[in-house]
Structures are given as structure tokens and as C-alpha cells.
Amino acid sequence: MDSSERIFVFNGDADGLIGQHILGLELGEPGLRVTGLKRDIELLRKVPPRENGHIHALDISLGRNLDALSALLAQGNLRITWYDHHDPGEPPVHPNLVLHINQAQETCTAVIVNSVHGLRHPLWAAMAAFGDNLPATASALASSGGASAHEAALLRRVGVLLNYNAYGEQPGDALFRPADLAARIAPFREAYDLCWEESILGPLAAQFESDRERFMELKPVAARPGAHAYLVPDEAFARRYGATWANERVLQQPGEALAVIHARADGTYMVSIRAPRKWIGGAAGSAFDLAKEFPTGGGRKLAAGIDVLPADQLDRFTERFSEFFGS
Ligand SMILES: [Mn+2]
Missing domain, CATH: 3.90.1640 (inorganic pyrophosphatase (n-terminal core))
Structure with a gap:
């Protein structure tokens, strides 16, 4: 051919x-x-x-x-x-x-x-x-x-x-x-x-390392044993490195759930949720089950997301995330 x-x-x-x-x-x-x-x-x-x-x-x-x-x-x-x-x-x-x-x-x-x-x-x-x-x-x-x-x-x-x-x-x-x-x-x-x-x-x-350093400086907006949520700004470093950072965290801390909440210019948020890979304490639940509690939520058991989280639901999300995965 x-x-x-x-x-x-x-x-x-x-x-x-x-x-x-x-x-x-x-x-x-x-x-x-x-x-x-x-x-x-x-x-x-x-x-x-x-x-x-x-x-x-x-x-x-x-x-x-x-x-x-x-x-x-x-x-x-x-x-x-x-x-x-x-x-x-x-x-x-x-x-x-x-x-x-x-x-x-x-x-x-x-x-x-x-x-x-x-x-x-x-x-x-x-x-x-x-x-x-x-x-x-x-x-x-x-x-x-x-x-x-x-x-x-x-x-x-x-x-x-x-x-x-x-x-x-x-x-x-x-x-x-x-x-x-x-x-x-x-x-x-x-x-x-x-x-x-x-x-x-x-x-x-070089760009990877500098994005990574910005992530290392972030403080969680919700932190309980077993569940950490981070809010990241609508900036290039966060759009580029968010997924890599989530991948790194789940490999390093497989017992922990992670939420990365990306702010958008229009005031809404895009949320990515990673469930613990190893359940500590035996409680069961999946990233998908939490995501589908919100409109536009979907995904799979270990990794799910909410495409558009309205600003007025941010607090409700972080509370539900902490209850759902935290101890
Ligand atoms: Mn691919």
C-alpha cells in the first residue's frame, strides 16, 4: 500500500x-x-x-x-x-x-x-x-x-x-x-x-519539575485520615500536572482517597476523584459511587470525576468526600 x-x-x-x-x-x-x-x-x-x-x-x-x-x-x-x-x-x-x-x-x-x-x-x-x-x-x-x-x-x-x-x-x-x-x-x-x-x-x-513544585506547596482544603482534597487554581501548571500528580499520589499512598478540584474561569469546578487502591479497615465504596451523587459525575471504581461542579456545591462536595472516604 x-x-x-x-x-x-x-x-x-x-x-x-x-x-x-x-x-x-x-x-x-x-x-x-x-x-x-x-x-x-x-x-x-x-x-x-x-x-x-x-x-x-x-x-x-x-x-x-x-x-x-x-x-x-x-x-x-x-x-x-x-x-x-x-x-x-x-x-x-x-x-x-x-x-x-x-x-x-x-x-x-x-x-x-x-x-x-x-x-x-x-x-x-x-x-x-x-x-x-x-x-x-x-x-x-x-x-x-x-x-x-x-x-x-x-x-x-x-x-x-x-x-x-x-x-x-x-x-x-x-x-x-x-x-x-x-x-x-x-x-x-x-x-x-x-x-x-x-x-x-x-x-x-524542567517544566514538569517546576509544575510539581507548585503542587507540593498546595495545602489540602479537606483532610481526614484516608481522604485529602486539594483545590487548584485555573492556571497552566495545574491543568498540565494535575493528572500526573494524582497518579503519583495513588501509587505512593494507595490507602488514601484523593480529590483534585480544578477551578475554572467561569466559576465552576472540574473534580477528579481517586478511590483508595487498598482499603484500610474494609469499608467499601468507589469513586464512581461518590461522583454519581452529583450531576455530571461519572467514571469508574478507582477513578471518577465530576465534569461541572457548580460553585455553590463545592462545600457539599468536600464534606461528602470526607465522609465517604475519611475515617
Ligand atoms: Mn491513553
């Missing part, structure tokens, strides 16, 4: 970016990449109209791209292959659509791509899994690829930094556009080649 007919559509986070990189190593460079920041999921509709070709969608929910997918399939001459670990809803059945979707807790898109294409890139897959906060999966892949503990730490650093780069809400929040990163990474065959690419990693690491 002519490379101009190959299109990669992918989420800009670590496992999306690295998943499409592994695919490029296996199939050859795409003629076009369509991507965005972490929150940009509905990407399939951004593919320019075309007569034929093969679209590879990675790490974006099929359910949230269903209309665009149906329209592309209806053309009859486009092939579409989907790699993902999110809930696909009810996918259409079509001879031109191939699905590689695995919702297991301990996998992510780059790991799936590596499995489908012969397991030849365990170190790239490990880098992605570290970035997606799946340390057990990542360490096993790193070992299978012959990495020492030191080399695994290098892979982890890069995975975390790439994932961090995809967060942010506004243009200018992220240091690199994921599409530019994908193009710069494309020539690297070995995962270690990227580990030494300081023109990418140096600026990312």
Missing part, C-alpha cells in the same frame, strides 16, 4: 503516541497523522475526506467516534482498524472494520499494538505503560525486553514525561504539540534512542 493512503488517528498521551509509533515501525510511516491533546477524543471526524485508504485509530473511544466511523464505513472502500482499551459501546459490524479492543485493567493501547504485531517492541510498550500508570505491566515488559533496573527507570521517565505533555486544556498549556512529537520520534527504532533526546526531554523535564 502507498503510504499516502495510510492514516493514523490517535490520542496524544503516552500510550496513544507510542502505540502509533510501534505501528509505524511495523507498517511504515503514515501519510497523515491526526491527533490532539489528552482531552481530544472525537478525532475521527477530523480525517479529511478521501476515496480510499486504511485508517488506523488508536487509544480513542470507539463509542465517542461512532457517527464519524459509521459515515466512513458507509463509503464502502475505506478500511479501518481500531486499537484501544476504552469502552467501545456497541461497535458496528462491518467487513472493513477490524477491532483490537481490550478493556483489561492492566493493559493500554501501545501494549495491545505490540501484542497484535508480533511482540517485537516490548521496550516501547513498557515506556507507554509506565506513562499510563501501569507500573506492573511496564516492569514485566521492560524485563522481557532485557532492560536492567536502571534502563527501566529511563523508560519510565520518558513515558511519564510524554504522558504529562498531553494534558492541558488550552493552546499553549502543552510544551509540544503531540503531532510534532510523533513526527520527531518517528525515526527512532529503539526506545533508548528517545531516552537520550534531550532537545525533547530537557525542556519537558
Whole structure:
């Protein structure tokens, strides 16, 4: 196939970016990449109209791209292959659509791509899994690829930094556009080649550290044993680093629930809730159960959120959070 007919559509986070990189190593460079920041999921509709070709969608929910997918399939001459670990809803059945979707807790898109294409890139897959906060999966892949503990730490650093780069809400929040990163990474065959690419990693690491320091200075707005809630301002550092910080905290303090409450310019809040990974004392409850007490709340057992919390419900949320998870 002519490379101009190959299109990669992918989420800009670590496992999306690295998943499409592994695919490029296996199939050859795409003629076009369509991507965005972490929150940009509905990407399939951004593919320019075309007569034929093969679209590879990675790490974006099929359910949230269903209309665009149906329209592309209806053309009859486009092939579409989907790699993902999110809930696909009810996918259409079509001879031109191939699905590689695995919702297991301990996998992510780059790991799936590596499995489908012969397991030849365990170190790239490990880098992605570290970035997606799946340390057990990542360490096993790193070992299978012959990495020492030191080399695994290098892979982890890069995975975390790439994932961090995809967060942010506004243009200018992220240091690199994921599409530019994908193009710069494309020539690297070995995962270690990227580990030494300081023109990418140096600026990312510096910004990461300075964002991290801002978070370390925050005081919780609600603190009980087992449950801490933090209110963060509507600033770039908080939009970029909030998710990375939550990932770090749940790994370091698995017995504790965490709420990160992001202030928005319009006066509302966006809340992310992490349930304890290990229950101390045996009480049961999930992040989802708390989130759904509020309109626009949803998510999963360990990680859930409230998209829009009105200002007048902030106190009610922090009280409920403390009661729900605190002791
Ligand atoms: Mn992802």
C-alpha cells in the first residue's frame, strides 16, 4: 500500500503516541497523522475526506467516534482498524472494520499494538505503560525486553514525561504539540534512542519539575485520615500536572482517597476523584459511587470525576468526600 493512503488517528498521551509509533515501525510511516491533546477524543471526524485508504485509530473511544466511523464505513472502500482499551459501546459490524479492543485493567493501547504485531517492541510498550500508570505491566515488559533496573527507570521517565505533555486544556498549556512529537520520534527504532533526546526531554523535564513544585506547596482544603482534597487554581501548571500528580499520589499512598478540584474561569469546578487502591479497615465504596451523587459525575471504581461542579456545591462536595472516604 502507498503510504499516502495510510492514516493514523490517535490520542496524544503516552500510550496513544507510542502505540502509533510501534505501528509505524511495523507498517511504515503514515501519510497523515491526526491527533490532539489528552482531552481530544472525537478525532475521527477530523480525517479529511478521501476515496480510499486504511485508517488506523488508536487509544480513542470507539463509542465517542461512532457517527464519524459509521459515515466512513458507509463509503464502502475505506478500511479501518481500531486499537484501544476504552469502552467501545456497541461497535458496528462491518467487513472493513477490524477491532483490537481490550478493556483489561492492566493493559493500554501501545501494549495491545505490540501484542497484535508480533511482540517485537516490548521496550516501547513498557515506556507507554509506565506513562499510563501501569507500573506492573511496564516492569514485566521492560524485563522481557532485557532492560536492567536502571534502563527501566529511563523508560519510565520518558513515558511519564510524554504522558504529562498531553494534558492541558488550552493552546499553549502543552510544551509540544503531540503531532510534532510523533513526527520527531518517528525515526527512532529503539526506545533508548528517545531516552537520550534531550532537545525533547530537557525542556519537558524542567517544566514538569517546576509544575510539581507548585503542587507540593498546595495545602489540602479537606483532610481526614484516608481522604485529602486539594483545590487548584485555573492556571497552566495545574491543568498540565494535575493528572500526573494524582497518579503519583495513588501509587505512593494507595490507602488514601484523593480529590483534585480544578477551578475554572467561569466559576465552576472540574473534580477528579481517586478511590483508595487498598482499603484500610474494609469499608467499601468507589469513586464512581461518590461522583454519581452529583450531576455530571461519572467514571469508574478507582477513578471518577465530576465534569461541572457548580460553585455553590463545592462545600457539599468536600464534606461528602470526607465522609465517604475519611475515617
Ligand atoms: Mn491513553
